[in-house]
Amino acid sequence: MSTQRKSMLTSGMVRSAIKDSFVKLNPLTMMKNPVMFVVEAGTFVVLLMTVFPGYFDTTDDIGFNVTVFLILLFTVLFANFAEALAEGRGKAQANTLKKTKKEVTANKVVAGGVKSVPSAELRKGDIVIVSQGEMIPGDGEVIEGIASVDESAITGESAPVIKEAGGDFSSVTGGTRVVSDTIRVRITTDPGESFIDRMIALVEGAKRQKTPNELALNTLLSSLTLIFLIVVVTLAPIAKYVNIELQVPVLIALLVCLIPTTIGGLLSAIGIAGMDRVTQFNVLAMSGKAVEAAGDINTMILDKTGTITFGNRMASEFIPVGGESEERVAEWAAVSSLKDDTPEGRSVLELMKTNSLRYDEKVAVGGEFIEFKAETRMSGMDLKDGRKVRKGAVDSVKKWVAAQGGSIPSDLDARTDGIAREGGTPLAVAIDNRILGLIYLKDTVKPGMRDRFDQLRRMGIKTIMCTGDNPLTAATIALEAGVDDFIAESKPEDKIAVIRREQAEGKLVAMTGDGTNDAPALAQADVGLAMNSGTTAAKEAANMVDLDSDPSKIIEVVAIGKQLLMTRGALTTFSIANDIAKYFAIIPAMFTLAIPEMHVLNIMGLGSPMSAILSALIFNAIIIPLLIPLAMRGVAYKPMSASRLLGRNIVVYGIGGVIVPFIGIKLIDLIVHLWV
Amino acid sequence: MGVLQIVIVLAVVFLLVKPLGTYVYHVYSNEPNRTDRIFGWLERFIYALIGLKERAGMTWKKYVLSFLLTNIVFVGLGYLLLRIQSVLPLNPNGIGNMEQTLSFNTIISFMTNTNLQHYSGESGLSYFSQMIVIMMMMFTSAATGFSVAIAFVRGLTSKGKTLGNFFEDFVKSHTRIFFPAAIGVTLILVALQVPQTFDPTLTVTTLEGATQHIAIGPVASLESIKHLGTNGGGFFGVNSAHPFENPNGLTNVIEILSMWLLPASLPYVYGRFAKNRKQGWVVFSAMMTLFIAFLVVAYASEMHGNPAINALGIDHSEGSMEGKEVRLGVAQSALFTTVTTAATTGSVDNMHDTLTPLGGMVPLAEMMLNVVFGGKGVGLVNMLMYAILGVFLCGLMVGRTPEFLGRKIEPKEMKLIAVAILMHPLIILAPTAIAFVTDLGKGAITNPGFHGISQVLYEYTSSAANNGSGFEGLADNTSFWNITTGLVMLLGRYISMIAMMAVAGSLVRKQWVPETIGTFRTDNKLFYGILIGTVLIIGALTFLPTVVLGPIAEFLTLR
Secondary structure, three states: OOOOOOOOOOHHHHHHHHHHHHOOOOOHHOOOOHHEEEEEEEHHHHHHHHHHHHHHOHHHHHHHHHHHHHHHHHHHHHHHHHHHHHHHHHHHHHHHHHOOOOHHHHHEEEOOEEEEHHHHHOOOEEEEHHHOOOOOOOOOOEEEOOEEEEEEHHHHOOOOEEEOOOOOHOOEOOOEEEOOOOEEEEOOOOOOHHHHHHHHHHHHHOOOOOOOHHHHHHHOOOOOOOOHHHHHHHHHHHHHHHHOOOOOOHHHHHHHHHHHHHHHHHHHHHHHHHHHHHHHHHHOOOOOHHHHHHHHOEEEEEEEEEEOOOOOOOOEEEEOOOOOOHHHHHHHHHHHOOOOOOHHHHHHHHHHHHOOOOOOOOOOOEEEEEEOOOOEEEEEOOOOOOEEEEEEEEHHHHHHHOOOOOOOOOOOHHHHHHHHHHHOOEEEEEEEEEEEEEEEEEEOOOHHHHHHHHHHHHOOOOOEEEEOOOOHHHHHHHHHHHHOOOOOOOOOEEEHHHHHHHHOOOOOOEEOOOOHHHHHHHHHOEEEEEEEEHHHHHHHHOEEEEEOOOHHHHHHHHHHHHHHHHHHHHHHHHHHHOOOHHHHHHHHHHHHHOOHHHHHHHHOOOOOHHHHHHHHHHHHHHHHHHOOOOOOOOOOOOOOOOOHHHHHHHHHHHHHHHHHHHHHHHHHHHOOOOOO | HHHHHHHHHHHHHHHHHHHHHHHHHHHHHHOOOOHHHHHHHHHHHHHHHHOOOOOOOOHHHHHHHHHHHHHHHHHHHHHHHHHHHHHHOOOOOOOOOOOOOHHHHHHHHHOOOOOOOOOHHHOOOOOOHHHHHHHHHHHHOOOOOHHHHHHHHHHOOOOOOOOOHHHHHHHHHHHHHHHHHHHHHHHHHHHOOOOOOOOEEEEEOOOOOOOOOOOOOOOOHHHHHHOOOOOOOOOOOOOOOOOOOOOOOHHHHHHHHHHHHHHHHHHHHHHHHHOOHHHHHHHHHHHHHHHHHHHHHHHHHHOOHHOOOOHOEEEEEEOOOOOOOOOHHHHHHHHHHHHHOOOOOOOOOOOOOOHHHHHHHHHHHHHOOOOOOOOOOHHHHHHHHOOOOOOOOHHHHHOOOOOOEEEEEOOOHHHHHHHHHHHHHHHHHHHHHHHHHOOHHHHHOOOOOHHHHHHHHHHHHHOOOOOOOOOOOOOOOOHHHHHHHHHHHHHHHHHHHHHHHHHHHHHHOOOOOOOOOOOOOOOHHHHHHHHHHHHHHHHHHHHHHHHHHHHHHHHOOOO
């Protein structure tokens, strides 16, 4: 994961969040959050009573009312601040993205030539030509040519990627730069609908819709608010019957303490921060619903190649052909790989080491390294003495050798087929017009995958590996990686069939994919993670896009989804459990003056009725900013069984939620009591 | 001795929950079983009579419509009969027609299984009304509640679109549960000297030569269904404190068991339907824990006696006997009080108005929660509602969106549950507040001060929870009280029933999510704790401020 996107809190963000907290006081905005709206309404009433005491005929202490007003105001502001701060991180990211979205000039292909037009005038279907050093003017598909493209503006990854016409690497994104060669691109989106536009909207939270779970929780919080409103409103006439006059600010204080302000104030911040965590992780979730669904995943379908294994890239054996010796194949394979920085190249040198094979490094001194190119599909070295060494795709090497008049060893094809049958990839090694042998590139399970699958199992998630390999190879890899199930010789249709089968059992399924033929399955899956390097069709069908194009990240996305849900649950439980202590602070305080015996309920031994009420209110207010870091960061999540996880969280947030306010209110009271 | 009596009754309950629950499960599982041979012919006859051929499953809407319409017909019929009872047969004591608002209140009261009585049976109802109106409603309201609970459980535990056939459940509730049990209990009560006669009130001359009227009638038959159906409306005004309704300790225990066993076995029935008995035991244990806690408070408080009376130097070794029957004593009275308000029966064998403040708080609190076993079916439905709430609040903490019995809890269910949890405090606290701001309400209070708050609060809580016991002491047979409590009973019964049936209707259609190690479990000790916590924090804290002003203030100031 790149570090440049990891925006930490800056003082600028805090400043703008403070400003936004006041802007958000607008009642029309507050209406969307019923819990905090009630607090704001209460604040307003207390303000009126403070400013016009005569009109309300109140006899209360003005100083008390002013204090209550200020605490209530800060309660609302703190909640607004939490939300503004969470939004702020997204906004900062959006601003960075907007910079990349500057206007560029496009070379549009028109009848009889090329015309320069501003990128904003491009429409779906237009064809443009982009050359080295130019910015790609809009999202599109390469229809001609091959080029390497710097996508760091979007992915943060500095190494350029190859884009070519046809196949799964043909989609390009507007705002990225061509670093070599020239391509023809057919524009696929109209202005304002491009990938970057969508990305900006997403991280800005402009189009954020509440998820079903948030809606349900909001319903519950609203009804709790309504219940306590009933409790408080009816309390006054009932108390009056026994000659206890309850003052309005005291009743409002009771109401505000009882309604779930903590979670009410932090709920949207938790949601935004959860989405943000996904974005920080360089995954773009199209909706909060997708992130929540990630937490609910029961089954994960993973491609073998690229996800579980490195993908046919590790040299595991040198196979001589045409009567050559293994040592000779190894020697020249190593020479060809000396300056090769690809994983394949490095693995050849590693294999030399592990097999204690030797070669003469001096041969290569002064040689010119020939880089791998998409057209040639070979790499190697032109030595100082004129000899040329190549390794690469068998067909390409065969052509290269034939072009120099060499002959093809008779056992080459049989060996090549043998490797392919076993699920490996053969690379041919040649020097001038002789093919020496093959490098057997074998699939290797990525380190740590086994542990991750164990973790998934502990979370209750089943993993299914999909591979085009034959059942034998598939079974070997499946066993080695520790997946629960596998589908060998799978075709794209198989994936969708598996997803449907699992979904029919009520399971939620996640999968990754990049090709156009993955698109239907990505759309069918509950969580479809498309690779940014993949086709437009795949990205559009998926509900998440991984900008780093690392399919194994789906596992972390699930953990982030779970963490989001856990954070929401933990703070809800905490908020509701807090009520017990607040009751014990306020109820005796309300009635002690009229019924002195009530002091036995003052189990915290709070200084005076007034200080008890103020302390409970202050606790209620400051707990919001104190919990902002937790809401933004999310509660700690370690994969374990639901029962253990629940047991732990109940102790921390449930029982802790009961105890913490008792201590907090008492401590605040010790200070507040110095004045009242 | 007192504690031993209580322990024996509890032991009997523990022993009988499983066999009785198994029987009830077979009644409603609609799978062929042995009892079909005994009851099948009667049911087939009834089905033929009412033209119920198909007995197809009903959607929740159809189920609700069916029980509502059935209840409306009973209400109309019952109201008419009460208004013209003077000209109907079986009226040897020449009792007149019942007044309009009182008839309204009475009919609502019995149809909603509340049995709040603003009349006295011996002077307000003819034998005909007692048997045809009161007893019929005691059977039908109990059967309605039971059917709804079973339909709700089916919704939670089965797949499809339907919750069962209301008419079939309703008929079976009668033929297989309430008729046989009522006949059995009636015969036992008759054997234990409870009257069962059509003879008019006896007029006797006492030893001092004075003339005394002793009311009698078909008491035993009413007494049995009164408890079996958790109805609670007594034949006589003083209910089960009357020596003819409840002559001795043994009848007292029989009445306690009659009202308690069926609600206590329902969680087990739920466990059977859920194909996981532990689910049922978790709910049962939560209910039983709350029950025992309440019982301990009631018994300890009553045994401690009234400090003001104790201070006079009066012997209180037998506990506070004010308002209690000497033949029953404190243990039997405290147990009866705790059971009758837990099971929302509402019959009383002692006057709740004269309980010590904390002793009186126990029945009040149980009705406010309305989940400690609860009335016919309603208690289980409410407890399961709290279970869903508990799952919703804590379930997120396992990192999945909340699921209950494999079904996702989504905005639709939460909206319906929000209506149900909102309704209960609303219909208790709002009318209580109204009563205190109007002279019509305040005028009825016979005991001003904190106890007055308890009196009014108790009346509406009892109505809302469809319990029906009275704190008495409240002069409540006025239009104000008849109409307000009538409305509270109606809302208390039907709003939450309809909302919860809608929840069941929504859950039954949902795709099941398979259980994995990552699933929030609702069949273990942890969930038992969560369930109790949810009930106490969401259910109980709501009422705390008002309870503090009533019984707790009275307790603190009574010296």
